[in-house]
Amino acid sequence: PFKGVQKLSMVLCKVNEVLEIGPGWDIQIMFPDITELEIDYCDGLEKLPTAVCNIVNLQELSITNCHDLCELPEEIGSLS
Incomplete structure (x- = not known):
């Protein structure tokens, strides 16, 4: 896990492939301290991953x- 990482920026990438790598992979486990997520210029992103x-x-x-x-x-409605 990447503890201490608070901001993750995904720019010009395939977000679905990054966030849904495979079974058992969870962004919350890999980045337990993340408070900010930036997704920018990610062509082909049609649906935000449930992750x-x-x-x-x-x-x-x-x-x-x-x-x-x-x-x-x-x-997404469960985020506060």
């Missing part, structure tokens, strides 16, 4: 310039 909703310490979520994004998971 984002599992980040319990998340305080700021920024999604910009992802023009293909058309769907958010229902679980």
Whole structure:
């Protein structure tokens, strides 16, 4: 795990491939202290991965310039 990492920026990447690597992989376990997530210029991102909703310490979520994004998971409402 990457303890102490509070901000993660994903720019020009395939977010779905990064956040949903495989069974048992959990962003909350890999980055337990993350409070900010930035997703920018990620072409091809049509749906925000459900894994984002599992980040319990998340305080700021920024999604910009992802023009293909058309769907958010229902679980996004559980973020506070």
